[in-house]
Amino acid sequence: MRVLNNIVLALVAAVIAAAPAVAAEITDVTGRKIEIELPAKRILLGEARQIHIAAALKGELVFDTIVGWRDDLIKKDPDSYDGYRERFPAIEKLPRFGYIPSGDFSLEAAIALKPDVLTLNLEAQQAVEESGFMDKAAAAGIIVVFLDFRVDPAKNSEKSLEILGQIFGAEARAKEFIDYRRAQIAVVTDRLAKAGAIERPKVFIERSPGITGETACCRTFGPANFGEMVEKSGGHNIGSDVITATFGDLNPEQIVVAKPDHVIVTGSNWSAESDINQFVSVGRGADPQAARERLTRLMQRPAFATLDAVKAGRVHAVWHQFYGAPYEFVPIQQFAKWFHPELFADIDPDRTFREFHQEFLPIAYRPGYFVSLSEGGE
Template identity: 50%
Template sequence: MFHFKMVARAATLSLALVPGLALADMVTITDIAGRKVEVNTPVKRVILGEGRQIYFTAALDTDNPFGRVVGWRDDFQKADLDGYNIYLKKFPEMADIPTFGGMKDGTFDIEQAVALKPDVIIMNTEAKAATEESGYIEKLAKVGIPLVYIDFREKPMEHTDESMRIIGQLFGKEDRAEEFVTFHDEQIARVTDVLAKHADVKKPVVFMERAGGYSDDCCMSFGNENFGKMVELAGGINMAKDFIPGTFGTVNPEQIIASDPDQVIITGANWELYVPGGNWVGVGPGADPATAEKKLAALMERPAFTGIKAVKDGNVHAIWHQFYNSPYQFVAVQQIAKWLHPDLFADLDPDATFRELHERFLPVDYHPGYFASLKSGS
């Protein structure tokens, strides 16, 4: 250990003698879990605890979103195949980044992580319990690797801005992060400000089905956070909040029939690598709308949905699942508001908002296909 410290100190002194080379600053970052973590910033080598964290990396390191990434979880391709292929086409080097399993399922390889010499590991808060139980934080601390928690999934409407600011600190991109946060909040305000002026507007009851058709089970949904909170922000009543105490849970078919929701919104994506040929609705970048609508209609033939008001009126929609785990939720809030209150939001164009996000913050072109609806003209 003494030898290691001496070598590290000598290396630091040598770097200090190189003209124009800025040394990293040791800063204390308070992560989403409230932990105070010391990190040398800006970080140069990052392990992403989830591959879909590239959604925020790309918004800050737009020119080179994989430049800092030395390892990541192997979920991006499986969970968002269309998005993965778009990034792969522009950044083929991403296929060579070492992949990991997850903390929650116990397949994270800590020895592999240490060998990659990361300056920081960024994890989602849902992995916190598993990380603590396995002693990963202590093991990493012994070799000088800090772990920072962020959250775009458990309480995204509460934690997205703070998470982006944390990542901005880590990357030395505070101004860029603040620019994103401002855009994010302005876009949500385009919905909430209008609804505030129409406090007497009738709020439709909405059933949000999480990953409908992914399995034969019915029906996963959201409590009073994530897509459930997005529904409330968009001027709706989240049906499942009365049955699900946390962020995620299940509602049985009888409850859906009894509640008779005015609107149904199902999340989906291209999950061909997870469930080949499944009944899921493959909305996402470049998705074919006719195929998505056909699969969406088929899901409404399940016993929980036949005969309910939403189906009778054609108020059945599909939305890209990954809005639930990225800093792009404001696009979903706009689209849901437009479905629930088409007259109030006739001039709101969520596709244009998402396109602007790509043009200002993301390194890939925008490809429509993130929404589908059985409502004529929607």
Template identity: 50%
Template sequence: MSKIKSLAASLLVTATFLPAMALAGDVVTVTDITGREVEVEVPVEKVILGEGRQIYFTAALDGEDPFKRVVGWRDDFEKADNNGYHQYLEKYPEMADLPTFGGMKNGTFDVEQAVALQPDVIILNLDAKVATEEGGYIEKLGKVGIPVVYVDFREKPMENTEPSMRLIGKLYGKEDKAEEFIEFRASEIAKVTDKLAAQSDLAKPVVFVERAGGYSDDCCMSFGNENFGKMVEMAGGINMAAEIIPGTFGTVNPEQIIASDPDQIIVTGANWELYVPGGNWVGVGAGADPEVSADKLAGLMERPGFTGVKAVRDNNVHAIWHQFYNSPYQFVAVQQIAKWLHPELFADLDPEATFQELHDRFLPIDYRPGYFVSLNSSK
């Protein structure tokens, strides 16, 4: 604590003698996703990303140089999305030299390191809020003039993605770009929801979504009425776990899967080689080999709780990139799920083309297929 106070005093003294720096931008009051009002000088020039995967939204707004204002980030990107990390690394090798942090939730976030980087703002995910408050991080950082804001693409993404993108657009001085992204996202979601709303007698299949299938030997993590659970509902399905899991995340047991006998199964996956080397996870993601992904997906269906259920008998088993659950790109997942659940109704819908357009218009990297795979060759 003495080191923090000493460094804080040093920074405050420095700020006193550099008034021109404080006038470089406008100090505005922004409201974060929790309703907190926070004063921030915008546009921010130095940002600490509370999660490495926040590069997903940073790249969508700072497409010309996604790392220009990132002075530090959490060390999760390479582990959670190895394919995506290395695609960015190919184009931006300097990102490997960025200072990395542990997480707020596991108590490994280094306050002194953060203060030394002198960020204009630290952006945290909503799920870090409890740990951040318990650790007193906001107060500690506030004493040295470092504001903290919360965004959310995970807990309630369909409710919080738009305000989160607007908040980041305000911070980055990219408000027009944020609105362009929001408009694109909304129009692509409407291609699904408008068509479904026009159906008077839509038959909705029961869908079981397994979160990170094969990541561990336990079965089975899933989603309640939010995140991928909500995406299934938006895509014209019935989320099997909605009445079992009261919140966003939870588990169901194999017996519940057998009893529900779902019509469709969707497994989320990514390249988690650094988390679970040689694991049974399905490594969908940028540039993933579809044959390898399909083989691993088929292997997961041999576990107790899956063999013999209707979805497996009919080959209506699919895998989708896990990180749609934690990024503003989830509208692509809504389209793909709709196409799996209602192939005839959405025969003309092309989620791959949608993701391609997202890359072309907003992202600094090229689109590499591999984010989806199905055991049903007709889908």
């Protein structure tokens, strides 16, 4: 199936390359109506982690029209970067850019690449507009398109997928991705609906602990993003009781009082930017034993050591980068298995993600995206 898909993609790409781009209007996630020639011939990814979506749309041809990208993949998700570099060695020479809100993005260097379009994440919108970047990019003939897989994924993920499908000339593939994603989420939500009034365990999910000493405890999620994944999986996100934004902080006493039934931390390989290196490194090809040791040490902090969830081993780590890509069907399945092991005994999130790689992605699957302290994760 994968070989056949690659052949089809190659034939489609050949047809697209031979045909002129067509002027069209798209609407990005901010509601801006944008005139653009589609498919775009030269694409600059304002976040390199958008490669997780672009690769699912274009497969082996994903880098044919990408002329540069932000440096976040190699800094925040080097294990995924290594996977793509193994398959596409030339990306080591692909120009990298900084983050616009941080002031380390070189517009002059970007202009030199002559991109048709620059894709940016929604959270950069305010800084981009206030800095005058939009006007400067427009004057240089660069079209800015905002996407969102993070701030309000329930509202914007499918729309963003459709937009990238248009930009890359892969509308049909984008629809297949959307359909697959919906079906895999429904595996959990439909079964929960049929189960009726089941008890929802209380869940505290901590955002990237151990990455920096500046945030000892306890950053978490409100009702969106990972908070929403917890709810769709049949749990109750305790952060949503207090926080209305995407992210926010609870103090240790609030966690102790809340008495969560499960504790989940998000982790990734942040060795390139961490100042304390106490994070849980989960992700593509991660070492589960090393991750489990890090997770154990994090649970020795005063806010956690006395929790019944910790004593019972109902402590887990999930790949942080699920929060910025429409792959949330994988953690939703895994969370459901943790929260309701009997109801979801037959669900295999690892198999699901492996299947997704085989069907959509040009790189091989390697496990390591989850770890638990208890045997079997229950």
